[in-house]
Amino acid sequence: MSRQFTPKVVTANRLREGDVVYLTADDQWSPLHHQAELIEDEAHAQLRLLHASSQKLLIVGPYLADAKAGPSGPEPVHFREAFRTRGPSNYDHGKQADLRA
């Protein structure tokens, strides 16, 4: 029996600013994790990653990150990905500040 596929989101950093972004179902790059497309099929995940990889003028270093469904959209599974949704813990910098502004 094959292992069950862990759902994924496609994430990357913006080329110009370096900000963390997520690929949405309608091919936008959103700074919000919960707006990402939650991909539940492995073949579809590879296709979406391929699509992301072609957007060389927008983003850098796309990859598939584990995620899970939450009440308002996909949520990160690993703590590293949770940090990427916010910014550093020592200052109110990065997304946690930018998105509030």
Place this chain on the structure above:
Amino acid sequence: MYSYSDFDESFVRARVAQFTQQVERRLDGSLTEEEFRPLRLMNGLYLQLHAYMLRVAIPYGTISPHQMRQLAMIADTYDKGYGHFTTRQNIQFNWPILPDVPAILSALADVEMHAIQTSGNCVRNVTADHFAGAAADEIEDPRPYAELLRQWSTDHPEFQFLPRKFKIAITGAPNDRAVTRAHDIGLRMVKNAAGESGFEVMVGGGLGRTPMIAHTVRNFLPVADLLPYVEAVLSVYNTLGRRDNKYKARIKITVHETGKEEISRMIEERFAELRPLFGGHDQELLEDIRAAFAPPAFRNAPLGAYDAFYKADPTFRSWADTNLSQHRNDQYAIVTISVKAHGQTPGDASSDQMRMMADLAERYGHNDLRISHEQNVILPHVHKSDLPAVHAALAQVGLATANVGLISDIIACPGMDYCALATARSIPIATQIADRFEALDLEHDIGPMKIKISGCINACGHHHVGHIGILGLDRAGVENYQITLGGDGTETAAIGDKTGPGFAYDEIVPAVERIMRAYLTVREAPQETFLQTVRRLGLDPFKAALYGTEGAQDAA
């Protein structure tokens, strides 16, 4: 200090111009990320967790007030108003955006600074004793040699694609403040029987996933042989180093696999070939460089005001007792400015703090500033009569913390708050330990204590050579912190020993507290430092404190 020659100036400007065009070509799509990545790394530009990061070299940790102000300007204009001083005497800006980087490099070039060779498999920033030229115990100022090495290694055609990165550290003093034994090449100045200056050459030290203390391959290298000898070491490494396996590519593995005797023989053989090719031009250059490092014109003035203030003001006295070191001129002191205020990020200085340090260096410090690998800033030459004024000014900007060498003077890498390689956070562990021991008011009772924290196995936080080392790992998707004890980065260098299983994020600070309480219980006298106690008793009492009775039984 050394000023750029016309050659240096045009070289750095040319690189800025090249990189400016490379950034333009990346932004317009002419270059792919795969093509651009090695180019940006050659210029110190990383992509981290939340943003780009620019790593700027501060050669051998020496920086002028003018340069420090420019760093402050860059922090304000292109970043978020601060910079982070690193364990390799660099400064990192955590939030530049790619289109701004050429302007930042241009602003750096305006003050004779750059980010070249702060990344990649080349010879990195040569680090040095941060008390160089000032310390009472020094044989000779090592910085002219460090500058000679910088010039030789910059853009050296043979050594741009080494098997792996290469780090050189140099000290002119017998008391090693530059962690020379944990570098690819460590150079320690010594005198021979005839009273001539030379170097003990140590090769193959390093931390990271396979920590090793360097081997001495030459007990005495005449100073005139420095460049051909270092070139011989690099040349042997460039040939033998493992390019097949990134984790075995550092020279420490080459030395380990080849053996000290054989690699020493190969270095000497290569040195014999190279030595005649150095016709003396390097020595002429060295003489010019030496002139740039002439000692300042020390002032001769009464010390009465300092003595009176020291007696009268307990806050000043506490600061003077921890943050001053002995200068070779009795009227002077070396001031270590703690960039480790309790609860603040180790090594982060705001632009206001940078400007204050620059002002103080100009007014009271003979225009000299240093960055230490312990992430503090040094005013190497302050007349003692000026110390009360310096202290008062530092206090205005939160830089008068009296904790140098104590438990809150922690080295911490950026960890998973910034670094893409990290497996756990470092900074919040450091700030929580500092806050906890301040609240307990135990810091001065504990005495000399070096805690060093790395957020991954690459060991930028030097955890292996911490009296207490803390290594943050990812254990099954949870942050976990492994403790080592008994590490030492000085001339008596040692790699710390693991205590046992690691601790969760919310368990690590209490674990450190248990170690410290055990130390206070078992030390023979307050004069016995933590490191001495660990050396006398081994790990057992500390394992018992960490792991309870089970550990105590193991110990018995």
